[in-house]
Amino acid sequence: MIPVSVVIITKNEAEILGECIAAAKLITDDIVIIDNYSTDATVNIAAAEGCRVYQRVWDGYGNNKNKGIELAKYDWILSLDADEIADLELALALHSLKLDDPAMVYDIKFNSYFGKKLIRYGSWGRDHHIRLFNRTRVKWSQANVHETLLLPDQTNMQRLDGAIHHYSVKDRKECNSKALYYARLSAEKYLTAGKKAGMINLYISPIFSFVKSYLVFGGFLDGKEGLIIAKITYKNKWLKYHYLSRLEKSSRKKQFIKPNLAVEY
Structure with missing residues (x-):
């Protein structure tokens, strides 16, 4: 495994969380779940899969992601939502990284789905985000919605092979x-x-x-x-x-x- 912690925020994500965790386990031995007091089987699924689960009050997307970053084992953070699944090509790309430059952040292509259909065009088809970064330099903004990463000056960016598959909506x-x-x-x-x-x-x-x-x-x-x-x-x-x-x-x-x-x- 590589020195990367996967941080996932959850709220009643039992339906898809298992697939997200299974993919994350191909990357790391440290998966941190910040759960907003789910009432379904989310916490049980995460615990059964060996994740470290912490239940926390909701303070907005950015703040709750930062709570997970602080509890991570490693400085390198791969931030995921429960409906996002890293594919094998991305896992292999991550394993090939040296991760020796804290000033580097990594941009990842997103494949978004409407139900089971992959959306190839439109605004969804062009989606990509920085999701791998070093917590010694980078944190999430405290916005309640559309949180962004606060990137300091002299930050370098590299696009990774592979993708995160985002199962955005069912219908x-x-x-x-x-x-x-x-x-x-x-x-x-x-x-x-x-x-x-x-x-x-x-x-x-x-x-x-x-x-x-x-x-x-x-x-x-x-x-x-x-x-x-x-x-x-x-x-x-x-x-x-x-x-x-x-x-x-x-x-x-x-x-x-x-x-x-x-x-x-």
Whole structure:
């Protein structure tokens, strides 16, 4: 095995977690699970597979991933979600690395699935992320959603062979549900960051996102799934700024509420 710890965050992931862990065991002898008090068999599955399991309260995606990083055995971290499975080619690529430069981070291609169908085109077909890094230099941002890695200056990046297979959604219903959930979280994040809704973000940006995913990136080549994904991309973009607009209005109303100036004698 190589000196890499795999860190996985979970919440009721019993259905797919076993496959994720099985693939991770081809890479390392240290798999850390940060579980948000699952009510299904997630914890039992992870423990039975020899993972180190820690149940922690939910403090956002970035914060909970950082909790796992701190508990890892090794400084090199491969960060995974429970619905992500490293393929054999990626495992072999990882075993060939020297891992002697903490300033290096490794970018990995993602193969995303809609149900059992591999999505080859559109925005999903171009997906890749930095997921292997050294914790002495790199941590996750503390964002509740769409967390990013905080990369210091003089960081070098290398693309690895192989891929992580992301079983993102089972069907259209789940895709819609996730779009709604992430849109709400994104709106809260944007409000905190001082980002404004605006006419362009509300009406032009969603259309542009649909055109880019379905036409420019060739999403139409994925058939009906490509169309569904492009529509959900449009919906998610619009919902983010729709919710942000509502939060902005609510925030402005609170600012106009006069404080209670009554004085007791």
